Amino acid sequence: MPDNEIILEIKNLSKVYDKEVLKIEQLSFRRGRIYGIIGPSGAGKSTFLRLVNLLEPPTTGDIYFKGEAMSMNGRAGTPVRREMTMVFQKPLLFKTSVSENVAYGLKARRFSKEEIKARVETLLEKVGLKELAGRYAGTLSGGEAQRVALARAVAFEPAFLLLDEPTANLDPSNVELIERLILDLNRDKGMTIIMVTHNIFQARRIAQEVIFLHEGRIVEMGDTEKIFSFPEDPRTRDFVEGRMIY
Ligand SMILES: Nc1ncnc2c1ncn2[C@@H]1O[C@H](COP(=O)(O)OP(=O)(O)OP(=O)(O)O)[C@@H](O)[C@H]1O
Ligand SMILES: [Mg+2]
Incomplete structure (x- = not known):
């Protein structure tokens, strides 16, 4: 399939809980980009990812994956469930060992034993957790659990990866490790990645395009350098220059 193909498209999407927390008229994502x-907190970032990942139904609107409208029920959600995976802001691990956690999706997809072993080892090395392979996942620190969750999510090499604050609990050396993994997955596997982050510096380092959400709406979006160097909306300027409280 051609590069630059629109892989995900959002139309008239909204989500109402007690009040409307998300309203996006139109938004599209191209294959192979980050x-x-x-x-700010409460802007609707996690809600947006949950809707895209079909964890919750939108109040209005449609999400198209490769041109097909998705729904939470029936076959319309199947392609996206097969090709998309999400790493949550607060990851939940299975109550088994670290390596069993990472192997889970590979087993479900019937990869061979050798392939599973090789992938689990490589990934644990990449996220800096090789020594913890046999450890019971329930005993991990927040940052370790977050890295296991990422390794588990990417083990089967999904085409589309949704990351919710993937480095929120990590120290700088682990942030660097995880950022490198994200960039490698994009470059080597062509993975399309949507990363939610509070961290404007991280967005600038990693993303090719940035979407600034505020009170459930897109204030501004575009090439990362443009958003950071020449923001048009005063709210974007305040946010990227660290003046908006969050
Ligand atoms: N299940 C729910 N029921 C009611 N309100 C909700 C629910 N989930 C989210 N909200 C509200 O929707 C708004 C957006 O929440 P969301 O979690 O998407 O924000 P966020 O941008 O991810 O924030 P943060 O940066 O703090 O993670 C918030 O005001 C939140 O309280
Ligand atoms: Mg959130």
């Missing part, structure tokens, strides 16, 4: 979603 998108950063930034915005």
Whole structure:
């Protein structure tokens, strides 16, 4: 399939809980790119990812994956479930060992034993957790659990990866490790990635395009350098220059 193909398209999407927390008229994502979603706490970033990942139904609107409208029920959600995976802001691990966690999706997809072993080892090395392979996942620190969750999510090499604050609990050396893994997955596997982050510096380092969400709406979006160097909206300027409280 051609590069630059629109892989995900959003039309008239909204989500109402007690009040409307998300309203996006139109938004499209191209294959093989890294998108950063930034915005203050409560802006609707996690809600957006949950809707895209079909964890919750939108109140209005449609999401198209490769041109097909998705729904939470029936076959319309199947392609996306097969090709998309999400790493949550607060990851939940299975109550088994670290390596069993990472192997889970590979076993479900019937990869061979050798392939599973090789992938689990490589990934644990990449996220800096080789020594913890046999450890019971329930005993991990927050940052270790977050790295296991990422390794588990990418083990089967999904085409589309949704990351919700993937480095929120990590120290600088682990942030660097994880950022490198994200960039490698994009470059080597062509993975399309949407990364939600509070961290404007991280968005600038990693994303090719940035979407600034505020109070459930897109204030501004575009090439990362443009958003950071020449923001048009005063709210974007305040946010990227660190003046907006979040
Ligand atoms: N299940 C729910 N029921 C009611 N309100 C909800 C629910 N989930 C989210 N909200 C509200 O929707 C708004 C957006 O929440 P969301 O978690 O998407 O924000 P966020 O941008 O991810 O924030 P943060 O940076 O703090 O993670 C918030 O005001 C939140 O309280
Ligand atoms: Mg969130």
